[in-house]
Amino acid sequence: xxxxxxxxxxxxxxxxxxxxxxxxxxxxxxxxxxxxxxxxxxxxxxxxxxxxxxxxxxxxxxxxxxxxxxxxxxxxxxxxxxxxxxxxxxxxxxxxxxxxxxxxxxxxxxxxxxxxxxxxxxxxxxxxxxxxxxxxxxxxxxxxxxxxxxxxxxxxxxxxxxxxxxxxxxxxxxxxxxxxxxxxxxxxxxxxxxxxxxxxxxxxxxxxxxxxxxxxxxxxxxxxxxxxxxxxxxxxxxxxxxxxxxxxxxxxxxxxxxxxxxxxxxxxxxxxxxxxxxxxxxxxxxxxxxxxxxxxxxxxxxxxxxxxxxxxxxxxxxxxxxxxxxxxxxxxx
Numbered sequence: 001x002x003x004x005x006x007x008x009x010x011x012x013x014x015x016x017x018x019x020x021x022x023x024x025x026x027x028x029x030x031x032x033x034x035x036x037x038x039x040x041x042x043x044x045x046x047x048x049x050x051x052x053x054x055x056x057x058x059x060x061x062x063x064x065x066x067x068x069x070x071x072x073x074x075x076x077x078x079x080x081x082x083x084x085x086x087x088x089x090x091x092x093x094x095x096x097x098x099x100x101x102x103x104x105x106x107x108x109x110x111x112x113x114x115x116x117x118x119x120x121x122x123x124x125x126x127x128x129x130x131x132x133x134x135x136x137x138x139x140x141x142x143x144x145x146x147x148x149x150x151x152x153x154x155x156x157x158x159x160x161x162x163x164x165x166x167x168x169x170x171x172x173x174x175x176x177x178x179x180x181x182x183x184x185x186x187x188x189x190x191x192x193x194x195x196x197x198x199x200x201x202x203x204x205x206x207x208x209x210x211x212x213x214x215x216x217x218x219x220x221x222x223x224x225x226x227x228x229x230x231x232x233x234x235x236x237x238x239x240x241x242x243x244x245x246x247x248x249x250x251x252x253x254x255x256x257x258x259x260x261x262x263x264x265x266x267x268x269x270x271x272x273x274x275x276x277x278x279x280x281x282x283x284x285x286x287x288x289x290x291x292x293x294x295x296x297x298x299x300x301x302x303x304x305x306x307x308x309x310x311x312x313x314x315x316x317x318x319x320x321x322x323x324x325x326x327x328x329x330x331x332x333x
Contacts (some may be wrong), residue, residue, distance in 0.1 A: 031062070032063045033063070033064050033086075034089070034263070035066050035092070036051070036067040037068050038051075038069045038070070039098075041070060045235070045237045046094070046132065046193070046253075049237065049255045050259070051067065053260070054092070057263055063090075063263060073097050076101055077101040080101070080105045081105055081108075084105060084108075084112055088112070090113045090114075090262060090263065091114050092116070092262075099118065102118075102127075103123050106126055110126055112126060113126055113128070114128065115128050115130060116129055117130055117132075118131070119131070119162065124272075126272070127273050128272070128273055128274050128275070128276055130258050130280065133278065134168060134236070134253045135168055136282045139171040139310070140175060140289045140307050140310060141251050142174060143303070143310065144303065145176050145231075146178065147306075148213060148231060149180065150212055152182045152184060153183070153184055154184070154211055154215060155213070155215065156169055156172070156206075157189075157190065157199050157206070157214065157215070157217060157220075159190060159217065165189075168235065170322070185331065186330050187330045188205075193218075194218075194219065196218070200223050202221075207225070207230055213232070214230060214232045215233050216239075217235045222234070222239060222243045225243075225246050230246070232248070233249055233250065234251070238250045238290040248295045250290040251288075251290070252290050254286050255286070257285055257286045258286060261276065261279060289311060
């Protein structure tokens, strides 16, 4: 079934003012036309980070940016071709469920640049891929959760058991195990990228079985934790401002390093098929452990010493968080 689609042009007031002061020739030379295609609402945590990075480029006056959200898999190719025909030189999106269609379009427009969230490899000459390799801060949040749980039971609710989700869950679990070998995990997937009510119900079931900390890979989990007076660990974005007494810490994904490099390469005529995944890692400031904020005085000091030590070892290249793309299971592993 084809879902509704909304196309939005994003221009900040500052960027619009700057544009009005520039000559048309200068605009044509400096403004890169960028389009993004999202299969979920733009507020969904994963794509919201892409949107945020692109809006930052708009604010700097580097690009013109339009996007379509809630695009169904069946409609993806049509929307993608529409943007290509409209002259957008860089097209960004997530092609996990529409790999063949997205790669077909890229092949038909070899002079355009495509940057897609993908589990696959780059495709010459113009299809680059990226991924949210934020397993490093996920490991650190796991350490915090392992040290904070009182019941030694942690609940984990994910969208789909795909590599992009699995590796973060495994990293989180490994971090928790480092500081607390007794901790056990209950894992479930709601088979949706955006269904807060379903995620909430899954979280309630885990809390009812003794989980006192929830790994909120999806929206809805933190709501369940808040209602039951439990704690939660965030993923991709920091929602502590909405859950100040619930969300202890979050693994943040920063898409700016990836987006900024792609824009630079397109403008310089140097964009090619490559894997941008590494730019999501802490070394490149593509991810980080969110500030503790309201929990700054609530997380035990000795635990945070361990976390900060491990964080520095990751940044120094002395500690590598294992990438495990297999589906995590309920239990101790």
